[in-house]
């Protein structure tokens with residue numbers, strides 16, 4: 345489920361819709377948590393789908409660290425990519441957190457490089473830090489940068505309002521991470537098995 349203080353807004357003809365904050369969302373807030381209404385598919389499920397449904401999956405699902413395809417049931421599936429994303433996922437958890445303060449009216453974005461994309465795409469995020477092209481290999485190449493951003497806000501997890509907390513899969517572990525009682529695994533652990541193999545090979 346996506347953070348309740350957000351709504352869908354039209355961005356542009358080329359990007360389509362995106363998710364925007366309706367109130368300020370402070371750094372350290374869990375902005376998305378996998379929940380029981382999200383659909384989870386094995387990759388083999390794609391074979392049985394019609395081309396029309398496969399196109400939906402291609403656009404709106406992402407692959408998690410277990411190699412499962414996740415199709416979010418709410419407007420979480422409309423989150424756009426930005427090369428300077430304000431939401432990222434700590435290694436080993438099915439959540440995303442705000443890695444800096446997000447102002448009301450600002451778009452919430454994540455980095456598709458963290459979502460196990462299987463093909464590169466030209467990015468239109470418009471950030472001064474835009475990579476131009478977002479690639480599957482980014483997951484390995486940029487992991488340390490993402491790790492730094494997430495680690496920096498972990499202590500804030502315990503100090504800000506967390507409307508999604510009851511949906512967090514491993515709340516005690518996330519609390520331990522926030523309190524510094526447990527080290528955060530690198531976001532590299534979120535790389536799906538098939539990409540881990542190709543990264544080693546290539």
Ligand SMILES: C[S@@+](CC[C@H](N)C(=O)[O-])C[C@H]1O[C@@H](n2cnc3c(N)ncnc32)[C@H](O)[C@@H]1O
Pocket residue numbers: 358359360361362403404405421422423424425426466467468469
């Ligand atoms: C998960 S959907 C996000 C919602 C989408 N904007 C919509 O209105 O349906 C992913 C799609 O959004 C577009 N998109 C998201 N971020 C983008 C970016 N940084 N550059 C170009 N296209 C982007 C691409 O068409 C991509 O296939």
Ligand SMILES: [Zn+2]
Pocket residue numbers: 426427428467468469470471473474475476
């Ligand atoms: Zn970009």
